[in-house]
Amino acid sequence: MEEKKVIRAAIIGSGQIARTSHIPAYRSMENVEIVAVSDANEAAAQRLAEDFDIPAYYQDSTRMLREVKPDVVSICVPNKFHYPLTIEALNAGCHVFCEKPPAMNPKEALEMWQLAERNGLLLTYDFHFRHGRNTAIAKEKIDKGDLGTVYYTKASWVRRRGIPGWGCFTNREMQGGGPLIDIGAHMLDLACYLLDYPEIAYVCAGSFDKIGKTGRKGIMGEWNPDKYSVEDSLFGFISFTDGRVMQLETAFALNIKEKDKRNVELCGEKSGLSLFPLESYQGEEMSNTSYPFIEEMELHTKALYNFIKAVRGEEKLLATAEQGYYVQRLIDALYRSAESGEPVMLEE
Ligand SMILES: NC(=O)c1ccc[n+]([C@@H]2O[C@H](COP(=O)([O-])OP(=O)(O)OC[C@H]3O[C@@H](n4cnc5c(N)ncnc54)[C@H](O)[C@@H]3O)[C@@H](O)[C@H]2O)c1
CATH class of the missing domain: 3.30.360.10 (Dihydrodipicolinate Reductase; domain 2)
Incomplete structure (x- = not known):
């Protein structure tokens, strides 16, 4: 059987939801590698990287995207930063799994959806009860x-x-x-x-x-x-x-x-x-x-599975960026x- 391509994942925001949901979920998937984590608070990123044996950590997520070039990015920061960081990750060519809510207001959620469409990339939100x-x-x-x-x-x-x-x-x-x-x-x-x-x-x-x-x-x-x-x-x-x-x-x-x-x-x-x-x-x-x-399976894990399968073209996203805008x-x-x-x- 053909080996699946390894998907390289990076996480922005190294707090509670990254630690309890995103990392265990990515870790439980075959052919998904967490290549780096970042956090505005460098010590938090370092702690997370050390606790989970992740090869790189960054304070500056722009630098992380440039140097690590991940395929997919999880956005796990306070709501105010969902929009700028999702836009940045989409502009860096990454598929994005953003925590919920999509953004701070409809204008931001609309731009996020439109940019994902324009760039031909997937964008989903962690409305995990959907799963x-x-x-x-x-x-x-x-x-x-x-x-x-x-x-x-x-x-x-x-x-x-x-x-x-x-x-x-x-x-x-x-x-x-x-x-x-x-x-x-x-x-x-x-x-x-x-x-x-x-x-x-x-x-x-x-x-x-x-x-x-x-x-x-x-x-x-x-x-x-x-x-x-x-x-x-x-x-x-x-x-x-x-x-x-x-x-x-x-x-x-x-x-x-x-x-x-x-x-x-x-x-x-x-x-x-x-x-x-x-x-x-x-x-x-x-x-x-x-x-x-x-x-x-735990529901956040199911949501992340759906995202990775959608990136592989094996499933459709259950929670779309258009629905997030609604x-x-x-x-x-x-x-x-x-x-x-x-x-x-x-x-x-
Ligand atoms: N799907 C769910 O049910 C669910 C559950 C919990 C949290 N969340 C969402 O996850 C997000 C994070 O929540 P949390 O509980 O992990 O919070 P948290 O405070 O534990 O972690 C947030 C982390 O983001 C970092 N951060 C802040 N601004 C940043 C920036 N500009 N760039 C990089 N890092 C930055 C902080 O230093 C902190 O380490 C929120 O949007 C929240 O709504 C969703």
Whole structure:
């Protein structure tokens, strides 16, 4: 059998997600070599390179791209830098796997998508829940028409006290926002994928920062309330041009019963379905079908497998840059509505 070409991978950003997801995933693939890592904080890059026996580390990612000439690049930095570093990697001729969210705003996400297209390169985002078997089964059922028209969807990821205590997730300037752009984005992405990206008419939203600025400790560590500059919850309503609607709730901190709960619930004229866990509902007696299964691979790993297989031409990308742009437009509109207190109309 013909040996597959070795794909040379480099990573920009040597923090938590690079260490726990990207490196183990690349390492578990045959014929993928991690050739270098970089980080604005050189010590972080050095530590990561030493811990995983990676041959080169850099502080300057431009230099790394020039000297190492990787085939693929993972972008694992705060949201503010997704755009410039993705553009740089695409201009260096690399396929890019960028962490989610795509960018800080739709203009950036659009340029990233357009440049990838122009350069004939792949660009995907780590919306890893897309790769779950629950999502695949749900998508098949919806596309087959088992639910009928899905006219109401609820996307939700809320935590009682789950403000990340590391990185810059509470810093608006670095991340572009709080739970909406961080965790709500995942559920919005899933919901829109399952609905096949309906055209958006308008959105309304309200956001709050009542807890992040007063509390300091939760299930994801301690944060500094004096430097808390993002929303801690946001609630939105999305109306599509065909009349269907979606509700969104997302929170790092909210006084609710559960510590951490997420779901996408889809209600159709024939039946309803929820993703976490995957269940379907139907009829007056509420017959309930659950789908027990074991995920055979961690989802970030599945996302990176899909990326590498797409680079080899063996699969299509599941999360495309065009879809990333759609989700970014929605996030932006929800933030604009929350800020202005007015509905935001979306025009094509
Ligand atoms: N897909 C997911 O579910 C998921 C989960 C966690 C994090 N993330 C995303 O991953 C990204 C990184 O998060 P993290 O948890 O690893 O954060 P982190 O703070 O642990 O790591 C980020 C690293 O980037 C480095 N960095 C900052 N600016 C840089 C620049 N301009 N150039 C090079 N390096 C730079 C920092 O020094 C740090 O080491 C964020 O965009 C976050 O939203 C996604």
